[in-house]
Amino acid sequence: MKTSAPSSSIEDYVKVIYSFTEWQDKPITSSQLAQRLGVANSSVSEMVRKLKDQGLVDHQPYSAITLTEDGVRLALSMVRRHRLIETYLVQQLGYSWDEVHDEAELLEHAVSDTFIERMAAKLGNPERDPHGDPIPRADGSVLMPDAYLMSELDQGHTGRITRISDENPDLLRYLSAEEIGLDAEVEVIGRKPFGGALVVRIRQAGSTHDYDLADKVTSALWVHSDHPHAGCLLGDR
Secondary structure: OOOOOOOOOHHHHHHHHHHHHHOOHHHHHHHHHHHOOOOOOHHHHHHHHHHHHOOOEEEOOOOEEEEEEEHHHHHHHHHHHHHHHHHHHHHHOOOOOOOOHHHHHOOOOOHHHHHHHHHHHHHHOOOEOOOOOOOOOOOOOOOOOOOEEEOOOOOOOOOEEEEOOOOOOOHHHHHHHHOOOOEEEEEEEEOOOOOOOOEEEEEEOOOOEEEEEEOHOOOOOEEEEEOOOOOOOOOOO
């Protein structure tokens, strides 16, 4: 008996569940899933039961939702599709990085596996998308960069921006206007008094600027560091 392909709704659910836990350890709850998908809690409850029946998630009433091995496999295939399409739109079609998410959401369900693999070959099998998120390989393996949120870094920390959250298009446009992008070198100067902005020095494309960045910005930037500084607060993590 031939197994039917999962619906686009199922694909969206497992992708969101995976993406929620990709950069942090806490599993997603039903209410968080409803918020991210923009649907009612009752709709989430019904779909989660369906996902559990199909062996894609583990879930008990009033507990968090986690993917099974089959769920992770499906999620990674969808994440691969989404991020390759985003990369293609930016590199080949001239989209800006704040425009690609919604386009990729539509296209990822409409194209074949053959199309995706030919797209990957055309792009040179990239390891990351325009925002720095890792693109899962065709075999399901993922190369996750070792990085910390900029908001967690202390004075004297240095590194380079390796990932920028794409959740807020307005924030992406702001960063573009300020010429803050992937692989920019970062040095944390300190923090303004009374819980104020984080002061950082950013070097990119031959220029250096100091910025006062609000928490909303630094909580969307991930920094990789090759050399932890003396007394680094992240040293034991």
